[in-house]
Amino acid sequence: MADLGKSHHFSDFLKSTQVVYELQAKEKVRAIEELLDVLFKEKLIKNKKLILTRLVDREQLESTAIGDHVALPHARVDTGGQIAIAVGRSEKGIDFDSIDKKKVHLIMLVVWNPSLPGLFNHLFAGLARFLRKPEYRQRLFEAKNKGDLFKVLSEIELTMPQEDRIISRASLLAKLQEIALRKKKASKDQLRELRKHAELIREELDEPLLTRFDKLMERYGFAVAEVLDGACQGCNMRIATKMNSAIEGSNDIYICENCGKFLVAPRKKKK
Template sequence: MLRITEFLQPSCIKLELESNKKKDVLLELLSLLQKEGSIDEAQKDHIWKDLLEREKVSSTGIGSGVAIPHKIVPGLKNTIIAFGRKKKGIPFDSTDGQPVTLLFLILGKEGSEAFHLRLLSKLARLLQQEAFREELIRSESPDQILSILHRWEEE
């Protein structure tokens, strides 16, 4: 079974993002992955530029306060996820025009495009459920975020 929790480490969860702009939030999430050792500085900068270009074409803000920026990254060893939350919301050019409070950044390894899309789809389906989003917003620790994800993945 495909599990989101296999790709999200507690060290890559930020309960209150500091940034207030889309471009800065993306960099903040990438910095979590760099500190965790999943990407290096050069990869971080390259991925950030690519994500910004992608956002210019079409926002990854899918509505209901959710954004799922994602990218296939050459040279990446494994699929990795970072999660960030901003309770007051961030302008993100979302499909519904609402600010984003929950962000999941997914980076997939080259050659795993089908897997990457399945992971993205599973996460998007979970995030369509208001009760799931509310639990993520109310959570108080990275471990609680992981527990919520694990429980909802089981249902």
């Protein structure tokens, strides 16, 4: 395993045998199963049924489609090793309940060991930076064969995210806070389901992040605050213009310099 504190590439975690140039599956769960079959064949996972259950549970909590035809299904499960990754391409596309309603043409499935906290954030940060660039996504979609696809994937550079900015975790922390607030009025059956969802979220967040979240919840009753009109709604203090601009429309988490709460963009109201 490469040192997570250093910059390295996606190919450090991926071999060409873990890439499927054209998935046979036509729907989400079958596509996930097909990629798990690849990992099982490569002897990177053992309990395929358990991992599939965890991946499907995670999808039910919130779609792992990140938009622009890409999905990152993931689960933190004992792999018997450290990390297992499989990548699959679908020319026709697969419905992944993506927030932008677009079908997914590229699926990057990640399963990692619970003993490696922070690993997924490390991978996710590098993938998110790469995939946000239209020209890079286009190269992945237009790859002519498995070799070309693997070559482009190998170029993805991975680095640890900055402490004051956690890549694409905002929706998860906001949902974790929502669950904590809903628990107060939940029935026994509802409480059981809420705890299950909270566990799924906590499994893919770093320990320092969760420690800060728990302390803020204990002290203030909430840990995540929206930014409205350039001000943190947790303390009503204005934030830096540059940070405010970055937060707008972002799923990244920023931290208020005044009250220490996690800052997120306001939720878009459903029409």
